[in-house]
Amino acid sequence: MSWAVRQIYPEPADLDDRELAARYSHPDQGGGAPYWLRANMVTSLDGAATVGGRSGGLSGGADQQVFAMLRALADVILVGAGTARVEGYRPVRPRYEGVRWAWLRAGRLPSPPIAVVTRRLDLDLESPLLAGSPDHARTIVITTEAAPPVRRVQVAATADVIVAGRGHRRILTEGGPYLLSQIIEAGLLDDLCLTVSPVLAGPGADRIVAGMGPLRAPTGVDARRLSLVHVLADDGHLLCRYVRPAVG
């Protein structure tokens, strides 16, 4: 299936599906780095991560296709419990959202699991995310030793509860802002796919990174610099990919 999206940086080009996927290929494919942690986020022109409390109002056609493609490329999708609760997260549905990108999963299971990060384990045990995940991609709940023990047992009935990672190499986080802030602060972010939506949201919403003090760069400057890899444009949306300078 061919679906052209316009690249405007580094040089103008119309990209078909294979060329588009190549723009987002992981450097660890075929061996190399132990893992690659990519974030996929969307922002309004004035920096808001949500409109009306959710990110959906910022999305567009190409953004949704790249969202699905990045899921197809990933081994696991890491999401904060806040986002899972607010956005009503469900297991990835390969037959619907991944149909165009099924070829990207050749040799792997049809869809990646969702891994929810939570301290409190305040998750709806009856929700599709916990009660309805497929056997090949059972939802993972990543928690801490401090989580309520009774709750841990209850959640373990429908999901795989773990305290640490389990060897997934291509990690895609879809936020939210509080989880992303900790990933950045820990120096773990390799890759940021950021869609800039042609929307002014006004005051009140978090930015895509929230809930902590200034970011300390090695130079002592209160910011971290990333390298721009490409910019795609579709219907007023700009789909930008940035990576750590060292791997740019």
Ligand SMILES: NC(=O)c1ccc[n+]([C@@H]2O[C@H](COP(=O)([O-])OP(=O)(O)OC[C@H]3O[C@@H](n4cnc5c(N)ncnc54)[C@H](OP(=O)(O)O)[C@@H]3O)[C@@H](O)[C@H]2O)c1
């Ligand atoms: N614009 C975008 O691209 C985008 C993307 C995603 C989400 N969003 C928006 O962001 C909002 C939700 O994000 P959020 O920042 O409030 O929440 P979040 O980052 O999705 O999740 C925060 C929660 O994750 C758990 N958590 C975070 N760090 C943890 C750690 N180190 N150890 C254990 N658990 C940890 C805690 O869950 P417990 O409370 O269960 O302990 C915490 O309350 C929603 O409005 C959503 O629409 C926007």
